[in-house]
Amino acid sequence: MGYPNERKEAVLKKMLPPNPKTIKELAQEEGICEATLYNWRKAARAEGRLLPDGESTPQGWSAVDKFAAVVESAALNEVELSEYCRRRGLYPEQIQHWREACEQANDWDRAQSRRLKNTGKAHQKRIDELERELRHKEKALAETAALLVLPKKAQAIWGATEDA
Numbered sequence: 276m277g278y279p280n281e282r283k284e285a286v287l288k289k290m291l292p293p294n295p296k297t298i299k300e301l302a303q304e305e306g307i308c309e310a311t312l313y314n315w316r317k318a319a320r321a322e323g324r325l326l327p328d329g330e331s332t333p334q335g336w337s338a339v340d341k342f343a344a345v346v347e348s349a350a351l352n353e354v355e356l357s358e359y360c361r362r363r364g365l366y367p368e369q370i371q372h373w374r375e376a377c378e379q380a381n382d383w384d385r386a387q388s389r390r391l392k393n394t395g396k397a398h399q400k401r402i403d404e405l406e407r408e409l410r411h412k413e414k415a416l417a418e419t420a421a422l423l424v425l426p427k428k429a430q431a432i433w434g435a436t437e438d439a
Contacts, residue, residue, distance in 0.1 A: 287319055341373045
């Protein structure tokens with residue numbers, strides 16, 4: 276059973292901000308299987324349309340949705356951006372913040388690598404200190420054990436000495 280394109284579009288519009296409905300709500304309201312609604316949303320996203328996961332706030336949007344919003348709004352001037360944000364239930368500052376995050380995403384690997392390298396050096400230094408301390412304690416323990424065993428061996432070899 277196929278649904279007309281007009282019905283699909285009407286249902287997909289209900290998923291859009293500023294007051295998006297969850298798939299579960301739409302399934303109950305429209306009498307359409309949840310799996311069908313998920314497939315429609317997936318197909319619309321594949322076409323490049325912005326369809327958040329049904330969270331009422333942009334903080335609940337996935338990274339893909341945020342990136343799509345940044346791409347959609349990239350060429351807009353200030354007035355157009357404000358109008359776009361009103362339609363989507365966003366603030367221009369959110370778009371700017373997401374844009375900056377996208378710009379820094381390519382440097383993330385480098386920064387993470389540098390951070391891991393510094394952490395690795397600090398850990399290796401601590402390991403070296405602990406190994407040095409362990410060797411020192413092992414030597415001290417061996418010396419103490421030798422001092423405790425030596426009198427017993429001497430007594431066994433030369434016999435018991437009697438102190439008068």
